[in-house]
Amino acid sequence: MKAVAYGRYGSPDVLSVEDVPIPAPGPKQILVAVAATSVNRSDWEALTGSPAYARLGGLYSPSRRVIGSDIAGRVAAIGSGVTRFRLGDEVYGDNLNLMGGFAEYAVAAEASFVHKPPELTFVQASALPQAAAIARQGTAKVASGARVLVNGGGGGAGSxxxxxxxxxxxxxxxxDNAAKLSFMLAVGADAVVDYRTQDFTRLGRFDLILDLVAHRSMFAYFRALAPRGRYLCVGGTARALLRVATVGAGLGLVTGRRLGLLIAGQGPAHFKPVADRCISGEVQIHVDRTYPLDETPRALAYLGEGRARGKVVITP
Ligand SMILES: NC(=O)c1ccc[n+]([C@@H]2O[C@H](COP(=O)([O-])OP(=O)(O)OC[C@H]3O[C@@H](n4cnc5c(N)ncnc54)[C@H](OP(=O)(O)O)[C@@H]3O)[C@@H](O)[C@H]2O)c1
Known part of the structure; x- marks a missing residue:
């Protein structure tokens, strides 16, 4: 089968299309003939080895040769003990632990996948798992009338x-950046800010800041929070994440504002409720571009260079 593989951290140039054996599913695993795999910033981080936490699996070289975690496709083989799927079933899920989605076939844990609803295309389904799970958990406690700020709002999870x-x-x-402001308004934002020209931490007080790309000091975030407000950090520089986990927790204790990390739970329980809202028409899935498998490096570059609005999807 064809797979887009790499052996060292770097730019999309380190990726190459290779012929590799089709993997075999182990116990409680399925083999998925990949129809679509969406690109997440976590793929970009795994490719570049940055921020530092992206190297947790392998300090000097990546632990997995084929990345890509949000997969939709058909079940092509079944490992022992699989009870929920049959050959040919249309499925989708978040394969963050095993990856392998930028390929014609990928092995996935049965528990990470669910049946794809017929109302969603493979491309739409692949856009959901990681981004929808983060967005749902990040906004779970939003009350009517709350002032919410989404930093990184023009990307996958943000939209x-x-x-x-x-x-x-x-x-x-x-x-987000200036090129994504109209996109954020189109998906429903009431106000938008270009992070390259304006500092959102000086624009008033928010009840919730959901930060997908943290890099500021704790004091800047603190300044932007309303009394009893909450700052939730989902991703960003390793330094920013460390500051949230240490200084942020302490600041929260003495000020009544809460600053913390959101370690997003993965799996169907977290993304399926959003899929249901997509099917009912309440939530839209915004796919900016699709690319064939051979052009996975271009797709990653498109995201990494800051041009993607919403999701980018590979269709092997
Ligand atoms: N906590 C967890 O459990 C967990 C699990 C998985 C993933 N994550 C994290 O979740 C985050 C969301 O990923 P995603 O797939 O939604 O990413 P994405 O699609 O790349 O979206 C991120 C957006 O943030 C924008 N951005 C970059 N720097 C910015 C800045 N300084 N200020 C404001 N916006 C900025 C990007 O625009 P540009 O185009 O300008 O770069 C992009 O539009 C990632 O940080 C990822 O590491 C967390």
């Missing part, structure tokens, strides 16, 4: 988070 916060009745501010 779902803006929609979910709006549906909860919040006033939503989206922050």
């Amino acid at each position: 779902f988070a803006i929609q979910l916060a709006k549906l909860a009745g919040a006033h939503v501010t989206g922050v």
Whole structure:
């Protein structure tokens, strides 16, 4: 089969299309003939080995040769003990532990996948697992009337988070680069901020800041929080994440504002409720571009260079 593989951290140039054996599913695993795999920033981080936590699996070289975790496709083989799927079933899920989605076939844990609803195309289904799970957990406690800011609102998780916060009745501010401001307004943001020209931490007080790309000091975030406000950090520089986990927790204790990390739970329980809202028409899935498998490096570059609005999907 064809797979897009790499053996060292770097730019998309380190990826190459290779002929490799089709993997065999182990116990409680399925083999998926991949129809679509969406690109997440976590793929970009695994490719570049940056931030530092992206090297947890392998300090000097990547632990997995084929990345790509949000997969939709058909079950092509079944490992022992699999009870929920049969050959040919249409499935989708988050394969973050095993990856392998930028290929014609990928092995996945049965527990990480569910049947694809017929109302969603493979491309749409692949856009959901990681981004929808983050967005749902990040906006779970949003109350009607709350002032919510989504930093990184023009990307995959951000575009779902803006929609979910709006549906909860919040006033939503989206922050991203200038080229994504109209996109964030289109998905429902009430106000938008270009992070390259404006500092959102000086724009007023928010009840919730959902930060997908943290890199600021704790004091800047603290300044932007309303009394009893909450700052949730989902991703960002290793330094920023460390500061949230240490200084942020302490600041929270003495100020009544809460600053913490969101370690997003993975799996169907977290993304399926958003899929249901997509099927009912409440939430839209925004796929900016699709690329054939051979062009996976271009797809990753498109995301890494900051041009992707919503999701980018590979269709082997
Ligand atoms: N906590 C967890 O459990 C968990 C699990 C998986 C993933 N993650 C993290 O979740 C995050 C979301 O990923 P995603 O797939 O939604 O990413 P994405 O699609 O790349 O979206 C991120 C957006 O943030 C923008 N951005 C970059 N720097 C910014 C800045 N300084 N200020 C404001 N916006 C900025 C990007 O725009 P540009 O185009 O300008 O770069 C992009 O539009 C990632 O950080 C990932 O590591 C967390």
